[in-house]
Amino acid sequence: MSAHDVHVMRQAVLRFLGSLDTERRAAATAAFGSPERTEWSYLPGPRPGLPLVAMTSRQQELALALLETGCGVAGARAARGVIELERVRRRLVTGVEEIDGDRYWFRVFGEPGGVDPWAWRVNGHHLAVHITVVGDSIAVTPSFLGAEPAMVPSGPQRGQRLLVDEEEMGRALLAELAPHQRSIAITSEVAADDILTRNDPVADLDRIPRGLSYAEMSTPSKDLLERLVRRYFDRAPGWYGQTCWRDALDAGLDKATFAWTGSDRRGQGHYYCVAGPTFLLEYDNTQDDANHIHSVWRDLRNDWGGDLLARHYADHH
16 A cells, blocks of 8 residues: 555545534544444444434535545445435335435544544445554454345336345355265354354354365456455455455465355345455345345454554554
8 A cells, every 4th residue: 555545535534524514523532542433233223423314415525435545446335335325215115215324423523634543434234434544554343234125126117126246246156066065064054043153343263154165266267256255355445355355365365264054045034244364254144034234344443443553553652
């Protein structure tokens, strides 16, 4: 990564903050050391911060522009898709267009214009983007995307799907496995009813089923697992996703595991996870007749900028 990338992000955040009046800016900012920085949720409900609905149209434009700087092209497209799908969900539930429907909260922690670590995030129903900046380096996890409905059942967007690759790539990997490999990968006939790490600040691998290791897979299966992992890494800017991939390879992809619980039939609840030395991916689709997806990427070393901050404080204290 170059200092230019952080500079672009920093300027985008400063433009957003500069567009806010005193009251809005107070809602949109907090100290970097605030415990709220690592408190998050993917459920409906209010969050600390400034919601889109409380912004002017120009402020909304500047806020949403942050997504491209922290999530890359594909990740930003998916994040915007979550926000749009929430509008669709509300129309399906209420039958009307809700004027206060954009309940996604933006918050900046610390001083983007200074030299100390800082962060920004977007939180709301089925969306959690967390970006931590330390010098010229960033961390982008926890990263959560959800889809309700995963496929729109009616209305103008009927048939529209979100998080298609996360589902189809997982299914393709399971289908590619030989029978004896499937028996190892499928750890339960009952699907986990949610991601197992929930919204915990620290991802606990003890909750995760082991399943089938990468080392035990055939070459085609290994290729499918690699594609699945890289699909989640695409939620970050391209250069960052490449760094995460190199880190995963250096740590030993043979140690990665793939586990599935529940049915492999469409319309029935299912869950999968991929765990490696440096990362954890979780996906579930169990609610609403398996039309309600949760998916999360956790960096086991660098959630919330863990490793970056440790090095920073070691160098400066």
